[in-house]
Amino acid sequence: MSEPDSDQPSIGILGGTGPAGSGLAARLASIGHTVVIGSRSKYKALEARDVLAERWPDIAEQLTCGDNATAARAEIVVIATPWDGAAAVAQESADHLEGKVVISMANALVRVNKEFQPLVPPRGSVAAHVQAAVPGCRLVAAFHHLPATELGHIDQPIDSDVLVCGDDPDAVRVVSAIVSRFPGCRPLDAGELSNAMAIEAFTAVLLQLNVRYKTRVAPRLTGINDPS
Numbered sequence: 001m002s003e004p005d006s007d008q009p010s011i012g013i014l015g016g017t018g019p020a021g022s023g024l025a026a027r028l029a030s031i032g033h034t035v036v037i038g039s040r041s042k043y044k045a046l047e048a049r050d051v052l053a054e055r056w057p058d059i060a061e062q063l064t065c066g067d068n069a070t071a072a073r074a075e076i077v078v079i080a081t082p083w084d085g086a087a088a089v090a091q092e093s094a095d096h097l098e099g100k101v102v103i104s105m106a107n108a109l110v111r112v113n114k115e116f117q118p119l120v121p122p123r124g125s126v127a128a129h130v131q132a133a134v135p136g137c138r139l140v141a142a143f144h145h146l147p148a149t150e151l152g153h154i155d156q157p158i159d160s161d162v163l164v165c166g167d168d169p170d171a172v173r174v175v176s177a178i179v180s181r182f183p184g185c186r187p188l189d190a191g192e193l194s195n196a197m198a199i200e201a202f203t204a205v206l207l208q209l210n211v212r213y214k215t216r217v218a219p220r221l222t223g224i225n226d227p228s
C-alpha cells in the first residue's frame with residue numbers, strides 16, 4: 001500500500017457506495033489517489049467511506065465523500081451506477097465533467113433465473129450512452145470485468161487483464177496508467193469506444209461462468225507479450 005501521492009489525480013466515483021464503486025475506491029486509494037466516494041445521498045456516502053476506513057485504516061486519509069456532484073469535481077470521474085442510471089447521473093453533473101477523463105465501468109445486464117443476459121442500451125453500450133449525454137467529456141470504458149470483491153481486497157493482487165477503450169487516445173493512456181499500477185493487472189488498449197458494446201456484453205459470459213463453476217473469474221488473454 002502506498003502513501004497519499006500528490007502527483008496522482010484525485011478520482012471521484014459516482015455511485016461509489018455499491019460493491020463495485022467502493023471496491024474500486026479502496027483499490028485506487030491503495031495506489032495513492034485521493035478518492036471521493038459519491039452518492040445520491042451524502043449520508044450514504046459517509047457511511048460507505050467509514051466502512052472502508054474502518055476496514056483499511058492505512059488508506060482512511062485518502063478517502064473522502066460527498067454527493068455525486070461533489071465527487072464529479074474530482075480530476076478524474078468514474079461512473080459506477082447500474083447501467084440504467086449511468087447516463088442520467090453523468091448528465092446531472094455535466095458541468096463538472098466537461099473536458100475530464102470519465103470512466104464508465106457499467107454493464108447492461110439482466111439476470112433471468114440463473115442466466116445472465118446482456119442488454120443493448122441506447123447507442124449500443126452504456127459507455128456510448130454516457131458519452132452522448134456529456135459530449136464534452138473524454139469517455140473511457142474500463143474495469144468492467146474486475147470483480148468487486150477482488151477490487152476491495154487491497155492486500156491482494158488482482159490477476160486480470162483490463163480492457164480499456166475510448167475515442168481519446170490520451171484519455172485511454174491515462175486510464176491504462178492507473179490500471180498498470182494495480183498489482184496483478186495488465187491494461188490492454190481495446191480500441192475505440194464502439195468496442196465498449198462487446199466488452200460490456202462479455203461480462204454476462206463471465207458472470208455465467210461464475211455461476212457454472214462457482215467461482216469469480218477475471219479475463220487473462222494470451223498472445224500479447226509486450227503490450228507497450
Ligand SMILES: NC(=O)c1ccc[n+]([C@@H]2O[C@H](COP(=O)([O-])OP(=O)(O)OC[C@H]3O[C@@H](n4cnc5c(N)ncnc54)[C@H](OP(=O)(O)O)[C@@H]3O)[C@@H](O)[C@H]2O)c1
Pocket residue numbers: 014015016017018019020021038039040041044045079080081082083084085086089105106107108143144145146147148149
Ligand atoms: N459488482 C461487480 O462486481 C462489478 C464489477 C465491475 C463492474 N460492475 C458494474 O459497476 C456498476 C456498479 O455495480 P454495483 O454492483 O456496485 O451496483 P449497485 O450496487 O447496484 O449500484 C451502485 C450504486 O449506484 C447507485 N445507484 C443505484 N441506482 C441508481 C440510479 N438509478 N441512478 C443513480 N445512481 C444509482 C447507488 O448509490 P447511491 O444510492 O448511494 O446513490 C448504488 O449504491 C454496474 O453497472 C456493474 O455492471 C460491477
